[in-house]
Amino acid sequence: MEILHLPPDLDMKLKEEGTTIKSTGEIRKISVLFVDIRNFPHLFQKHDPETVLAIMDLYFRVLSSIVKKYDGIIPRISGGSLMAVWGLPNQQKIDAYNAVRAGVEMRMEMYHLIPELVRVGTVPLEIGIGIGTGKAISGFVGPMDRREFALVGNCIIRGERLQSIAFDNRIFIDKMTAAEIKLVSYMMPLPKGINKYGLQNEMVYEVEGIYEFNRKFESMRKHPRFIVAKVVGVTKTSSKQRKAVLLKSVGEGGLGVEVHDRENFELQIGEKVMVDTAHVSLLGMKNVKGMVVRKE
Structure with a gap:
């Protein structure tokens, strides 16, 4: 018997919208965000297990609430990193905007966490964020008694690589994400000296600001x-x-x-x-x- 394992928030969305994910695979357009703590091993070296767990719990609760606020799902949390996706189960025109807006708010919340982190005796957390947009294959992999939900695509690889070179709470996005948000953001192309990271011949942009939509004003x-x-x-x-x-x-x-x-x-x-x-x-x-x- 085939047993499918889904991320809880995706499972909830599927039930709310009355739709399903094909187990045999299908192509979807998504925006994917990767965020990771810089100098993550430093936490283990400096603090006891209880303090490390308290810091990580606070960090992931904040990030998860932001992803939920902007209608994303979280397929994976590992170590100090989180992966969030927009475009599942159904694509929306504002998926890329929501992904970048969430990234900017994550940067803001790292500042808000400073007093709490000082209270437990650690330094402010520095993060790096990478966002990619494009086509990806969604489906399930693994043995029949534990078929895990999986996403495969170049945009996912780009997003993770961009996160790996982002530092000091910066947000790096790929060309397709930039095209989706160019009218509602302020961004700058990065110098092309990043070939050693496997991003040669690809334009990379840094997001500095994104337009806030406020119906009241x-x-x-x-x-x-x-x-x-x-x-x-x-x-x-x-x-x-x-x-x-x-x-x-x-x-x-x-x-x-x-x-x-x-x-x-x-x-x-x-x-x-x-x-x-x-x-x-x-x-x-x-x-x-x-x-x-x-x-x-």
């Missing part, structure tokens, strides 16, 4: 609001005090930043600041001077 906007989620430096003009903050967004209303250490660095309305944006190509300038106009 959409009709009032003249320009898009980009979700960026990058750590930058903010300096108070008066005291010269400087802190690392999260640059959450860039839009017509200015820059949206988030400070997690408010006890030692509180920004007041009307206070003049300078934001170090040397690593934010979207703005096209090394420093941005401004004034705090709103707090949440």
Whole structure:
């Protein structure tokens, strides 16, 4: 008797939509995201098993909730890495957008985890994210009493390789993903000096920001609001005090930043600041001077 094993979230989607996955195999267009912790072995060397498990549990719960929020499924979690897929069981026009949007939010949540990680005595987690889009074969492999769900395709290989070269919470995407999101994102082509990673003759892009769709404000906007989620430096003009903050967004209303250490660095309305944006190509300038106009 053939026994099929499916990822729980895919199994749930199949039941909700009243459809099935062919066990003999079929071709589908998907977007696939790989995310992995950098210096993962360091956790084992520095912490006891209970602490390592607590950190990993927190990390994967956060990532899994983001994938679910953007309608993806998780076929695999292994070590410090997670694989997420969009386009199963049915393809949607916004699959690539959802995959990249999820990647940007993962980057944001790594910042939000800092206080909790400091509490348990570890350093902030650094991740790398790779996303590929294209055709893949879905089906089942293995012995009849345990047929495991499998996905095979070049886009999966590309996504995993891109993740392997991404660092410092960066998001690398392939050409097909870039084509799907070019009108709703800000991205830059990477130099072609990555041949040694097996990506020769393929264009690779880094995602810096992605357009946020907000029904409440959409009709009032003249320009898009980009979700960026990058750590930058903010300096108070008066005291010269400087802190690392999260640059959450860039839009017509200015820059949206988030400070997690408010006890030692509180920004007041009307206070003049300078934001170090040397690593934010979207703005096209090394420093941005401004004034705090709103707090949440």
